[in-house]
Amino acid sequence: MKFIESIRNGLDSLLGNYPEVVLYGEDLIDPYGGAFKVTKGLSTKYPDRVWNTPISEAAIIGMSAGMAMCKMKPIVEIMFGDFTSLGVDQLLNHLTKYAWMYNNQVETPVTIRTAMGGRRGYGPTHSQSLEALLSTIPGLSIIAPSHYHDPGRILQQAVLEDSSVKVFSEYKLLYPQELQTPNTVKSGLTLDVSSDVYPIAHLSNCEFDNPEILIISYGGNALLLEQVLLDLLIEYELSAQCALPARIKPFDPLQIQHLISEAQVVLVVEESPKCHGWGAEVVATLSEAGLLSGKNVFRIGSAETPIPSSMAQEEQVLPSAAQIMETISQILV
Amino acid sequence: MNASILYKDIYKIRTFEEKVLELFSLGHLRGTTHTYIGQEANAVGVISNLNSNDFVVSNHRCHGHYIAFKKNLYALLCELMGKSDGVCGGRGGSQHLCDGTFYTNGIQGGILPLAAGLAYGAKFNQTGQIAVVFIGDGTLGEGVVYETLNIASKWELPLLVVVENNQYAQSTPIQLTLAGTISKRFEAFGINATELSSFDVLEISNAAKSIIDRVRESSKPYGLILNTYRFASHSKSSDGRDPAEVESMRKHDCLQITERLLQESQIESIQGIVNDEVEKVVLQALEA
Numbered sequence: 001m002k003f004i005e006s007i008r009n010g011l012d013s014l015l016g017n018y019p020e021v022v023l024y025g026e027d028l029i030d031p032y033g034g035a036f037k038v039t040k041g042l043s044t045k046y047p048d049r050v051w052n053t054p055i056s057e058a059a060i061i062g063m064s065a066g067m068a069m070c071k072m073k074p075i076v077e078i079m080f081g082d083f084t085s086l087g088v089d090q091l092l093n094h095l096t097k098y099a100w101m102y103n104n105q106v107e108t109p110v111t112i113r114t115a116m117g118g119r120r121g122y123g124p125t126h127s128q129s130l131e132a133l134l135s136t137i138p139g140l141s142i143i144a145p146s147h148y149h150d151p152g153r154i155l156q157q158a159v160l161e162d163s164s165v166k167v168f169s170e171y172k173l174l175y176p177q178e179l180q181t182p183n184t185v186k187s188g189l190t191l192d193v194s195s196d197v198y199p200i201a202h203l204s205n206c207e208f209d210n211p212e213i214l215i216i217s218y219g220g221n222a223l224l225l226e227q228v229l230l231d232l233l234i235e236y237e238l239s240a241q242c243a244l245p246a247r248i249k250p251f252d253p254l255q256i257q258h259l260i261s262e263a264q265v266v267l268v269v270e271e272s273p274k275c276h277g278w279g280a281e282v283v284a285t286l287s288e289a290g291l292l293s294g295k296n297v298f299r300i301g302s303a304e305t306p307i308p309s310s311m312a313q314e315e316q317v318l319p320s321a322a323q324i325m326e327t328i329s330q331i332l333v
Numbered sequence: 334m335n336a337s338i339l340y341k342d343i344y345k346i347r348t349f350e351e352k353v354l355e356l357f358s359l360g361h362l363r364g365t366t367h368t369y370i371g372q373e374a375n376a377v378g379v380i381s382n383l384n385s386n387d388f389v390v391s392n393h394r395c396h397g398h399y400i401a402f403k404k405n406l407y408a409l410l411c412e413l414m415g416k417s418d419g420v421c422g423g424r425g426g427s428q429h430l431c432d433g434t435f436y437t438n439g440i441q442g443g444i445l446p447l448a449a450g451l452a453y454g455a456k457f458n459q460t461g462q463i464a465v466v467f468i469g470d471g472t473l474g475e476g477v478v479y480e481t482l483n484i485a486s487k488w489e490l491p492l493l494v495v496v497e498n499n500q501y502a503q504s505t506p507i508q509l510t511l512a513g514t515i516s517k518r519f520e521a522f523g524i525n526a527t528e529l530s531s532f533d534v535l536e537i538s539n540a541a542k543s544i545i546d547r548v549r550e551s552s553k554p555y556g557l558i559l560n561t562y563r564f565a566s567h568s569k570s571s572d573g574r575d576p577a578e579v580e581s582m583r584k585h586d587c588l589q590i591t592e593r594l595l596q597e598s599q600i601e602s603i604q605g606i607v608n609d610e611v612e613k614v615v616l617q618a619l620e621a
Contacts, residue, residue: 022457054487059446059480066388066450070458089477093440094447102431103422 003147004175007038007113010152011075014159015046018073021159022049024060025077025113035079036115036175061087064110065095073159074110081116081169082128088137095165096139109163111155116144117171117220117271118318123309129302131218132272134167135249135281142249144169144219147177148191148201149246157197171220188230198247200255205229206239210262213240213328216282217269218248224321225269231325236333253282257291265296265331269319274301296331300324334381334538336594341603342381342404343373343534343588346397348611349406350565353396353413357569361619362413366427369397371564374587375497376401378537379465379557382545386434388455388464390448393428394563395437398467403432406610410618418621434462442468442475445494449481452490456552463491463548471502473518474510482522485554492554493545494519499563504573519556526556532585535594 001009014021023042025034029052033040043050053060057078064074078084084091091112098108118127131142141164145151151170158166178184185191185203192202203226204211213232217225225242232238243256260266266286268279279299286292303317350368357366369376372394380389380401391398399409405420412419413427420432428439434451438444448466455462472478473496485492496515500507519526529540541557548555562582566572572579592600 054480054483056480056484058443058477059449059484062443062446062477062481063450063453063484066447066452066464067454067457068450070451070454072454072457089440089443090446094438094443097429097438098431098436101421101425101429102436103420103424105421105431106436 001179002175003151003177003179004036004038006150006152006179007155007170008040008042008152010155011039011042012045013152014075014156015042015049018160020071021073021075022067023075023077024051024053026053026055026079028052028077034077036172038170038175039077057083057086058090061112062090062094064112065098065108068108068110069106075159076110076112078112078114080126081114081130082125084112084114084130084134084167091134091140091165092137096137100139107163108165109159111159111166111168113168113170115172116169117173118307118314119173121309121311121314124306127307127314129271131169131248132270132277135278139165140249141166141247142169143167143198143247144171145246146201146219146222146244147174148180148203148222148244149193149199150179154198154246161197169219173223174220177223186226186230188233189226198245200246201244202241203229203244204241205233206241208239209259211239211241211259212263212332213238213265213267214256214259214263215240215242215267215269216253216256217242218244221269221271221319224319224324227321228324231321232328236329238328238332248278253285254289257286257289260286260291260295263295265298265328266292267298267300267324267327269324270301271318272301273304274299275304277301298327300327334535334542336535336591337599337603339377339381339534339538340591340595340600341607342377342401343591344603345406345607345611346373346376346400347588348607349400349409350396352611352615353410354565356615363415364426365568366413367394367568368565369394369563371582371586372497372499372561373397374532374534374537374591375495375559375561376467378534379495379541381538382542383465384462386460387462388434388436388448388451390444390451390464390466391435391437392441392444392468392472393439394469395428395430399430399432399435399437402435405432406614407617408432410614411621414618416618416621418618441472442477444468445478445481449485449490449492452485452492453488456491461549463493463545465493465495467495467497469502470496470498470500470507470511470515471505473515474502479518482519482524482554486522486524489553491548491552493548494554494556496556496558498558498560501567501574503567515558516556524554524556526558528558528560530560532561532587532590534587534591
């Protein structure tokens, strides 16, 4: 099954089984079915609970809080992750504040689905990965599964069981990807997915649990990292493992501390800007716990410039497999 | 609507707010507070026509709306004083109240989507509730107001938007900030609106009653523009308005206008009851 189908099936199951679930956003009804076609067919099947909105991100994000207070389970689609900025006041000063500042008299179980990431040539305002920016909002959960997870199931659990305000980040290039399981994973790699509600997928180029290189990342970066793991093995015979948490905030990196003991290199990879990024938070947490002393620690993320439309220029700004390989080989080879 | 009942709520808000200012200057409250003194007839006139399970969403200047709707002076004062008996356990303070179906927030305009979402929920669940949101003239500068008006009209949400035009956005007079008219803003979105320049609570209440009935029956949004005036300064900051202007507006004091409808004995009786309640609440809250 493809990543996009898994999410669509998850939405279908939610709408089919739970009359309090509604799904709305810009351009998501049939025949168009959403800018990335994730919702195709759903408005035909559930015409009363799947609808299009005006281009009004602040209002549609904000309204979800009122709906949630009326015991509805709203899922809002924001077409491009970049457009969540138009709803940041609602996320920062309203949705994530209500439950706490009202002394838990209300709950706002809202899910905001949005497509993030570059490499499609959309340029500066339609290519960003804003997980790091959004992660600075206290109380906002950020879920960003990879194709090594079961995104549809994670989405269902998030909508039904997680009462926090959630951004569900869908990496654009993952949509056509086949989901990977321990049985289908590429030759040379092993996959182990934890049993947490928000699982951590462990992708490894070796059989053992104490790799020389530990890479912590999430979401669509897995597309780069699966190649990096194979290249490290084939070119340098280095053992490496990727930890890919499905939920990157809250995320306690100490959950993966058992992987650090033998690691000579700890690398955090994200497509958000490296400066003030998610990687900085992960590294700081591990460092405060005394787990990084004597290790080579690197963060790889986007450069501090807008994301160019040109493919050649974009490659210079976003993290690349070559950049990751070079960073590692400078230390270990 | 009975004038003595409305008078009691107006007097209660006025007395409470004056007490709040007094307690503030004595150091029992911190942060800031935006009093409703002068505008009481708006909250009382509108809210007296609501059902107890309707949604009321208000703004930074929310004490009057809270008292008119929920009437729990002790829980409100404790909230303002940051005490655990407050409506939000002291977490929210003056601008961030929640009690049942009453919600406020301190960001201009951002409360409109919440109110529209509540109206959507009421319609979706077919509960017969409506949502009423109170905003001020200064809030009309915020873009999200217009996003929400557009959606509320298009989706036919049972939402009453009350604009209390007290002529000032903090210190800035409306002449410096508002292009066009307020009513035409509603008109542009196909939302009917009524504009009222009145300090007479009975007149406001009668207008609000027919509007609220209409919102409930038609499940369509409506605008109610109440041209009003506040006698106190914006918050705890200095008042830059011309004192002569403020003084000249005192002849439009809704409290005195309502008193003219009552017997002297009624007024004394109501004032006595409310004064006792406020005094008791203050003592309780100070000890809490």
